[in-house]
Amino acid sequence: MRALIQRVSQAEVTVDGERIGQCGAGLLILVCAMQGDTEAEAARLVAKITKLRIFKDAAGKMNHSLLDVGGSALVVSQFTLAADTSRGNRPGFSSAAAPAEGEALYLHVASLLRGQGIATETGRFGADMAVALVNDGPVTIWLDTQSSNA
Template structure:
């Protein structure tokens, strides 16, 4: 799985004019399931995200995890993280998992975060979503379970 984490003051997802998910201080997590990913992959990624020290401690150093700060997460499916731009000018997305498989892994990843104690909301899989955020830092981290 691939994930792009952004530390945010706030974030929200709107579909057809209605807010379907939001979070306060915490992480906006864009997630893409890849071929070969399994439920274990989703579980491993959620554990990694929950423990990453991306938040400032009292000394201003990034020493705290989302669990330690009590932050929340907004998880949004993002198949374009699988973009292949190696040929031509139009990205290819055949490197993303098939929709049924991808949706199940995306939802499992969000549930795993919730089970670990991170307040978690989601976007709407497959929808045309508007994502709003206030980036904090900015802090943006790329994770890829195939290379991490």
């Protein structure tokens, strides 16, 4: 699985002008399930996300995790994280999981976050969404369970 996480002071997602999800201080998590991903990859991704020490301590150093600071999360499906740009100028997305699998894993990520006690809201899988955020830092981190960084 792939995720792009952004430390935010707030974020929201709207569909057709209606806000369907939001979070306060915490993380905006853009998630993409790849072909062959399972719930095990989702669990590994969530374990990494919740424990990443990317929030400031009293001295201003990034020493606290999302769990440490009691932050919230907004999880948004983002199949374009599977983009293959190695040939030409039009990205390919064939390495993304099939829609039914992708949606199930995306929802599983949100469920696992909630299971950790993190207030978590989501976007709408497959919808044309508008995401607004106030990036805090900015801090933006790429995670991929198929590499050594997740």
